[in-house]
Amino acid sequence: MTQETMEYDVVIVGAGPAGLSAAIALKQLKPDVRVCVLEKGSEIGAHILSGAVIETRSLDELIPDWKEKNAPLQTLVKRESFLLMTRKLGLHLPVPPQMRGRGNYVISLGKFTRWLAAQAESLGVEIFPGFPAASLHMENGRVAGVITGEFGRAKNGEQKPKTYGGGFIYHGENNQAAIGFVVGLDYKNPYIDPFAEMQRFKTHPSIRKLLAGGRRISYGARALNEGGLQSQPKLTFPGGALIGDSAGFLNVPKIKGTHTAMKSGMLAAEAIAQDNLENYPDAFKHSWAYEELYLARNIRPMFRFGLFPGLLHAAIDTFLFRGRAPWTFKNHADHKQLEAATHHAPIEYPKPDGVLTFDKLSSVFLSSTNHEEDQPCHLTLKDSSVTAKLNWPLYGSPEQRYCPAGVYEIIKEGDAPRLQINAQNCLHCKSCDIKDPSQNIVWKTPEGGGGPNYGEM
Numbered sequence: 001m002t003q004e005t006m007e008y009d010v011v012i013v014g015a016g017p018a019g020l021s022a023a024i025a026l027k028q029l030k031p032d033v034r035v036c037v038l039e040k041g042s043e044i045g046a047h048i049l050s051g052a053v054i055e056t057r058s059l060d061e062l063i064p065d066w067k068e069k070n071a072p073l074q075t076l077v078k079r080e081s082f083l084l085m086t087r088k089l090g091l092h093l094p095v096p097p098q099m100r101g102r103g104n105y106v107i108s109l110g111k112f113t114r115w116l117a118a119q120a121e122s123l124g125v126e127i128f129p130g131f132p133a134a135s136l137h138m139e140n141g142r143v144a145g146v147i148t149g150e151f152g153r154a155k156n157g158e159q160k161p162k163t164y165g166g167g168f169i170y171h172g173e174n175n176q177a178a179i180g181f182v183v184g185l186d187y188k189n190p191y192i193d194p195f196a197e198m199q200r201f202k203t204h205p206s207i208r209k210l211l212a213g214g215r216r217i218s219y220g221a222r223a224l225n226e227g228g229l230q231s232q233p234k235l236t237f238p239g240g241a242l243i244g245d246s247a248g249f250l251n252v253p254k255i256k257g258t259h260t261a262m263k264s265g266m267l268a269a270e271a272i273a274q275d276n277l278e279n280y281p282d283a284f285k286h287s288w289a290y291e292e293l294y295l296a297r298n299i300r301p302m303f304r305f306g307l308f309p310g311l312l313h314a315a316i317d318t319f320l321f322r323g324r325a326p327w328t329f330k331n332h333a334d335h336k337q338l339e340a341a342t343h344h345a346p347i348e349y350p351k352p353d354g355v356l357t358f359d360k361l362s363s364v365f366l367s368s369t370n371h372e373e374d375q376p377c378h379l380t381l382k383d384s385s386v387t388a389k390l391n392w393p394l395y396g397s398p399e400q401r402y403c404p405a406g407v408y409e410i411i412k413e414g415d416a417p418r419l420q421i422n423a424q425n426c427l428h429c430k431s432c433d434i435k436d437p438s439q440n441i442v443w444k445t446p447e448g449g450g451g452p453n454y455g456e457m
């Protein structure tokens with residue numbers, strides 16, 4: 001089947017804060033440039049999850065009159081506390097300077113991206129939700145566009161007669177990938193279940209006290225990536241550039257990435273407007289975003305040695321060296337961090353009570369996750385024998401625990417373990433793609449519009 005081609009000057013993949021900021025900045029600089037943004041979620045914000053505290057520095061630069069334009073930033077942070085929680089106690093510690101949120105806003109990132117999308121559209125940007133970029137379109141050794149995923153292909157690989165549609169080529173002079181928040185789970189114990197840890201967190205006495213006092217709490221299991229300045233990929237390639245958290249722009253000690261992701265998009269847009277994408281890495285190196293990430297670069301790697309060594313080092317790095325220590329510690333790939341299950345005891349998590357704590361599947365239900373069931377599985381194994389040879393005997397199949405949606409299940413066939421993949425529940429967090437110890441799991445974009453629907457989150 002011949003693919004239809006849509007012509008643009010710039011094609012942006014992903015309508016997150018970075019992609020939309022790039023689109024807006026580019027149209028502000030060059031109104032005649034034809035820009036489109038492809039988004040795999042069924043609508044803008046559908047795949048964006050973060051009850052975020054946002055710094056407005058990038059927004060102030062991008063849309064200085066955001067208040068007059070009714071940006072959904074209404075709740076100013078006025079008071080904050082930092083608690084170190086032991087099993088029973090919550091110890092109040094001074095808020096580390098990087099984590100201070102006073103003057104920032106508590107927002108729904110989903111609502112914010114919808115507002116950014118409206119600003120982009122008012123400038124003439126064309127946005128296509130439900131269109132995942134599935135592969136690159138190459139011409140003469142450079143990226144000349146992206147090809148969106150097909151729809152209407154059945155589980156058995158055949159085209160469904162009434163609904164099949166081939167992918168489109170979105171042809172552009174410059175393509176940027178703003179593909180999102182790369183999640184990894186930096187822990188060594190294969191028995192840890194981040195979802196169950198989060199449920200346990202809700203029953204902590206300090207949290208119960210806050211709830212009893214009528215406070216509303218938004219919480220999240222924070223998966224920390226292996227990104228950062230130390231492991232940043234090359235920001236440009238022939239025909240395109242990486243922006244946003246896909247390029248590692250999350251400041252882990254601040255637990256904030258939105259403002260730096262936005263700034264990266266804005267800098268890439270400036271380089272495109274100058275007709276020289278190669279200027280982008282250098283412009284980033286001379287930006288406040290680089291300075292901020294540089295000063296925080298040593299904090300994350302030291303937590304590999306445990307909480308207390310990590311905290312002690314963070315204090316020394318922050319207060320003594322002010323982020324300018326004459327060394328840089330390396331980050332290590334998450335999938336190389338797991339230790340053998342025999343080094344750890346299985347963890348008995350309390351059963352969910354159905355009041356404060358819930359099981360995985362009822363939480364997946366709340367995310368309104370939905371995929372067309374009759375489509376090729378978007379999660380595959382490079383080698384199906386790895387479950388029985390490695391994941392199960394050595395690590396006790398950690399994918400059963402780190403996947404927040406319970407997609408991976410071990411079914412015993414006699415003594416042999418078989419990995420069952422319930423792909424329709426997938427939340428697109430990409431943890432499996434990153435954490436699987438032998439990198440055997442392959443995650444591809446499913447049919448457009450599938451996945452979670454986070455609504456107002």
Ligand SMILES: Cc1cc2nc3c(=O)[nH]c(=O)nc-3n(C[C@H](O)[C@H](O)[C@H](O)COP(=O)(O)OP(=O)(O)OC[C@H]3O[C@@H](n4cnc5c(N)ncnc54)[C@H](O)[C@@H]3O)c2cc1C
Nearest residue numbers: 014016017018040047052053133180181244245256257258
């Ligand atoms: C639990 C949690 C809490 C956080 N808290 C904060 C906070 O308090 N403050 C803060 O500043 N930051 C916070 N962050 C980080 C913040 O969410 C990210 O820094 C920010 O969203 C990065 O923006 P982005 O545009 O690079 O990527 P994303 O926001 O991930 O956007 C990427 C977009 O691209 C789409 N996409 C991906 N692949 C494709 C494809 N192939 N085709 C089409 N579309 C595609 C995705 O669906 C998504 O809409 C938090 C993150 C998490 C997960």
Ligand code: SF4
Nearest residue numbers: 403426427429430432
């Ligand atoms: S299967 Fe989906 S939800 Fe589960 S870890 Fe992988 S990407 Fe996340």
